[in-house]
Amino acid sequence: MGIFQNTEITTAERSLEPSMQHSPVIEGDIVHDPEAGATTAEYGIVMLAAVGFAGLLVAILKSPEVNELLMGIVRNALNTGA
Numbered sequence: 001m002g003i004f005q006n007t008e009i010t011t012a013e014r015s016l017e018p019s020m021q022h023s024p025v026i027e028g029d030i031v032h033d034p035e036a037g038a039t040t041a042e043y044g045i046v047m048l049a050a051v052g053f054a055g056l057l058v059a060i061l062k063s064p065e066v067n068e069l070l071m072g073i074v075r076n077a078l079n080t081g082a
Helices: 038-061 064-080
Strands: none
Touching: 038 064
């Protein structure tokens, strides 16, 4: 039983001019891209940083000092209009 590999050049590669074809892309070949998945990893790191920042913000806003400061701002704003 032999190994089957499709050696037909893909449609996108066929549509390029011969001068623009660097090397034929053969279906079934593995593309060795050193940056494959880099974008996904960057999004993952950004999401972790955002969750950490949100957690820190929640902790700060729950503190009694900040709560009193915010309530003072709201009271002052409500009393100014009267």
